[in-house]
Amino acid sequence: MKSFTILILAIAVGLTILAALPFAPGHAEDEATPIFGGKLPDGYRDWGLISVAHEEGSLNDLRAILGNDVAIKAYREGKLPFPDGTIIARVAWSYVPSEENNKVFGRRQSFVAGLPTNVQFMVKDSRKYASTGGWGFAQFNDGKPAAEVVPSACFSCHEPAKARDFVFTRYAP
Amino acid sequence: MKSFTILILAIAVGLTILAALPFAPGHAEDEATPIFGGKLPDGYRDWGLISVAHEEGSLNDLRAILGNDVAIKAYREGKLPFPDGTIIARVAWSYVPSEENNKVFGRRQSFVAGLPTNVQFMVKDSRKYASTGGWGFAQFNDGKPAAEVVPSACFSCHEPAKARDFVFTRYAP
DSSP: OHHHHHHHHHHHHHHHHHHHSOOSSOOOGGGOSOGGGGSOOTTGGGSEEEEEEEEOTTTOEEEEEEEOHHHHHHHHHTOSSOOTTOEEEEEEEEEEEOHHHHHHHTSSOEEEEEEEEEEEEEEEOTTTTGGGTTEEEEEEETTEEOTTOOHHHHHHHHGGGGGGTTOOOOOOO | OHHHHHHHHHHHHHHHHHHHSOOSSOOOGGGOSOGGGGSOOTTGGGSEEEEEEEEOTTTOEEEEEEEOHHHHHHHHHTOSSOOTTOEEEEEEEEEEEOHHHHHHHTSSOEEEEEEEEEEEEEEEOTTTTGGGTTEEEEEEETTEEOTTOOHHHHHHHHGGGGGGTTOOOOOOO
């Protein structure tokens, strides 16, 4: 009976700790000013290609990293830090096998872009976003700003890439 | 001793058959006119993104399909067949894990573009390339036309996509 009481106490303590933890990523009031006025930037889908990637795991996507003219120029010139006005977009689609392509290749080897997932942006304004390395971060789900994504959480994951101005993606020639 | 003679004969016959087989894809004299005058078309790397893909197997690449303005417009308008002047480029890079990204995600899940492999093109000229569905095909290795790649061989693999004007890739929104 004594061990049962200890078990109950342990569960209660565990739940208390759990309740005290912030949801990741949390929502901070001071980060609520919407980037791009809460709208997808005009013509981002036409921007130049920086590189491509595949993320497995829960993301399970194929992604393209696009950049506006300022971004592409900075990348090609190897300019760091990226100048103000740089915008980098990450577009992504679900990772799906292509039966049609596999038939042609004669084996299961081809994976293509399925439905779009979400679109993320990094926008450089060294004054406005000084607290997050000069970068503003945003995510759009179905064309609408994702309220659950906050810049400070994005930034903390980007910090290991500090030597490249917090940008992981390299230009693919 | 008799079975040894039969074995030698069998090997000789095998080698003779092998020598008679053409290299795949073969080189046809009448297909030798170089596309784009044997040079990579200006600015193709800046073209708009049509979609992305991952090919496993011996290719083992991440690829982006880009299109010139004529191609992008036709895709967005769902225009088939593609008009003359359409050029579609397939750029590809080796598929490599990113240890740097994996560290951030806390698991092995990230694959990025490594070294470039080659660049392939489809160019629409319904008169010039009438014998291959109106499409000219080309591949460039290190910026130079790949002599071993002939349009008829490319076309035969593209035939299953006849309903979409022999183009496999769909536009990724």
